Amino acid sequence: MKKYNHRQIEKKWQKEWQKKKLNQVNQRSRKKKCYCLVEFPYPSGEGLHVGHIRSYTAMDVVARKRRAEGYEVLYPMGWDAFGLPTENYAIKTGRPPALITRQNINRYRKQLQSLGFSFDWSREINTSDPNYYHWTQWMFLQFFKAGLACKAKMPINWCPQDKIGLANEEVVDGKCERCGGPVETREKKQWLLRITKYADRLDRDLDLVDYPEPIKIQQRNWIGKSNGVLIKFGSIEIFTTRPETIFGTTFIARHGNTDRFTGEYVVNPANQEKIPIWEAVYVMKNVGTGAIMGVPAHDERDLEFARKHNLPIKEAAKAITEFVGGKMTTKYKLRDWIFSRQRYWGEPIPLVWCERCQKWQPVPEKDLPVKLPPVKKYQPTDTGESPLAAIESWVSTKCPKCGGPARRETDTMPNWAGSSWYYLAYLGAKNLKRKTKNRLNFHSLIPNSQRWLPVDWYNGGLEHTTLHLLYSRFWHKALYDLKLAPGKEPYGKRTSHGLILASGGEKMSKSRGNVVNPDEIVKRFGADTLRVYEMFMGPFDQAISWHEDGLIGARRFLERVYKLGLKVKSQKANIKVANQKLKLLLNQTVQKVGEDIEQMKFNTAISALMILSNNFEKEPAVAISDLKVFLKLLSPFAPHLAEEVWRGLGEKLSIHLAPWPRKRQVKIVKVKIVIQINGQTRDVLETAPGLEAEALKLAALGRPKIQLWIKDRPIRRLVTVPDRLINIVL
């Protein structure tokens, strides 16, 4: 075969790797472990997004490097399969969500497999599988029993025309996305998970993990810890972080729908002054105590409010020496996690309401999972309950405690539930499939968790920083307190990828019609080209636009590598030792690629590989061992092509079983020293390294170009940087 035929090559090696089970992890291995995790996709109808590929390729590169470094690597994949779009599609088409989900998953799996990711497919999980949500429900019950779940009235978006509750996403500019009518706020009793109980630990334990600083900051801001003081103004207790400004208080305000004076007054405990009580829109109900002391002299919003309503604005108050009846306290902005949805396509909440006991009773563990019953209509009911409420035979049940008549909870869980513990589920993926699973307890379901947790490296999207990532940390901590999971934190290291935008710089979306289909690219250019392009296109953590032109560059690079393989294979003389320059470059590349992968600077890693292959091309002959080092460095990025060329050189074992190249010390024989005059580069000197400052000075001054610049002006100063630079200041 003389031409780089990506279709044939990629299919061949994918089959071979699968047959040899190259990517299956041995959980009991004695080797050092490395758990690499990427956010599992929601199997939507649109198919795999090129953004998924960016994240998955990056971690695939890391996983492959770790294997080559001798680690036992777990790199799993699964499906975050519950969710609103599938349900809405079911409503539209009348087809069961489970069926739609199965079809979407099959498509996603095929797409992911076509890209040659080294996932351990024997551990595939699916959050909508009853074997999976069995345990999501089980964990919810543990939280319920531990007092972490409670029901409370919460506002929801309500469309009076369609008579359904709406997700935030379905409300566009205050209007219902379906009918365009106005959306109201309604109070509804919802299940809450008490994440606020963990606010302090979620904040504090960020010190224990290796997350990028902006992510830590964003989580801290979201949790919103603030130390302040509770002060009573008569019957109203306010929260302030600035107690010293109390003398400047000219009014008290609590949350209201409009700005209005209540007609009531209280006394300022600091100076016994009588001040009015107002209701104000700008005061937030959920922050602090929901009431503030208005200090226009110190707070701009207070000032604005006071101006608008002609309230007195005092000049700067004296510092308070001792405030009256105050109490030091800590408040958080974080709110409890609303855990119910009035929807069909989610995990049923495994509780029943018993009339006789007048209590919510947990479904006994032996009766788990509470399976989603088949329904005819997926529409929410007119009353805003989930479609499950319409199935009387399912709702009506017996109280597990007293045997009396009882009714099932018809709310389901949010999609964040299943994804909160999936890193654990991968460890027990094989057990989840077993028929005997009901006899397992949680500890034997998730084997070796002590050894395999925390996740060593978790890559995902920035948009999940304050939702999934925080929920999952909370879930883990709750499990930890119940002695169900090891360690305080689930994820040791977190990184994030930048968004891939369409070529115009806009978001890719179906409605804009600018979505790039990876299938076509794999077909036309090959999986390796797509992988290399996505790693080369720009800095990994930054948003970047898609440019089809760049694919051509990646493809050309791989074609040249292919040709290089043919050239080396057919060359007559077997070169054993490369020339000095090449040897140095080879070792620099080993170092550069290794370091760049660790820092996720994939674009410069590929660039270094291109420079090396360009240099190989210029040589009349290349040592086979040198080319093999290059191929090994390339193999995490372009696993199929690297394998093909590697085997073509006579190797019997897969390149992916070969060890990562070691750096060798190579003596540097020549350095370029920049000669500057007044900070401007005027000449470059090539010399042996280790030149002393005095010798360098003489060499520099001896250069004719430099002579011309200096003429007879006196040298005021000399600055030298060894083996790098000399600056002559005139």
Add this chain to the structure above:
RNA sequence: GGGCGAGUGGCGGAAUUGGUAUACGCGUACGCCUCAGAAGCGUAUGGGCUUUGCCCUUGAGAGUUCAAAUCUCUCCUCGCCCACCA
């Protein structure tokens, strides 16, 4: 309103973290190859000029320094996330 980022050729982007600005790739031009095209290969490619060489150039302006894309300050523009954070 708050927070986090980012502004470098025609384009995507490099820059040893203060030490040759524009690596690598795309595009473009010319040449080779070819009956011809495509592909491939080679050379060139920030701008300007009075072109052995010189001057300018990292959003704008100032500052620190022998030396600034990099550090400091002021301003401008763009992206993302959150929200009336007491």
